[in-house]
Amino acid sequence: MMSDHGIHSRDRLLIPVNTPDILIDATCYIELDAHAKREVAVLYLDGPPDKMPTKVLPSERGKRRVIESLRRSMHVDDATAQYYLSVSDGDPRGALLEFSKDVNWERQMRLT
Template identity: 70%
Template sequence: MMSDHGIYSRERLLIPVSKPDILVNSTCYIELDTHAKREVAVVYLDGGPDKNLNCLLNRMVTERGKKKVIDSLKRSMHVDDGTAQYYLSISNGDPRAAITQFSEDLRWERQAGFA
């Protein structure tokens, strides 16, 4: 491998283990790799992940992802942050359902003569 890109561009990466017995009775954790932007299997040889760090990283990734979805909804629906957040919340985080509900509300307003 000549660069980090060589690692991240692979669908899978096989790493030889010189002593396979160190993996016996180990727990494999599924985590989000922020660089590869996908889930990966991780084996911690010295116990487990640092719970505080892992929770913080996942929360940061989640908040960043939610912000991107809200920004996308704002552009698609031509609305402000609050409106995009409202429709995302009533659709249980489903952007398509949020847009559908927003469209139905606009249609109702037009038919009722409010718009």
Template identity: 55%
Template sequence: MSDHGIYSRERLLIPISNPKILSGSTCYIEMDHNAKREVAVFYPEGGPGGKTESSANTVSAERRSRRILESVRRSLHVDDGTAAYYLSITDGDPRAAMMEFSEDLRQEQQRAGH
């Protein structure tokens, strides 16, 4: 997996061989929509999106968001504002943002052709 692949993800699922290492920790059962199954999630800095999130995690999330924005901007050959718009209407999903953009372009070309 590339650095881009890692940084563009909201979280990574890492199988563990010894479940005892989580002893005494709080795990959350969540639906992983990509794996289409429930998974136990351990948040080392607290709960999901919790108030205990460290500033390092916040900076990391901002950096990840910026990288995603830059990737979408380069892929679509658009400005930051346009890339940010398409990411905002797709809840930050770069693949969906690119599909939305392509669909809008297709519709514009159809209108221009008629």
């Protein structure tokens, strides 16, 4: 992975596990890693902690990087990228999906 966009643009991320039995009946949590400054999947082998971490909102710099990445991917201006990010509740993959749906709809309207 070379960037946050590399993670958000994937449908799945494969992580090798030495002992697959540890995953049976386990729940994976998505948390913000303060050191990596990104969301990570965390598997608690002994069950969830007593106090789950609170959700931390991304920094302004982080939001800016996501918007720039979306802008480049969608070939649109900042305002359009920001709009699609907001309608997808901050989910970059959802933003790309919504944008794709709108583009397909516009193409179909031109054909009819």
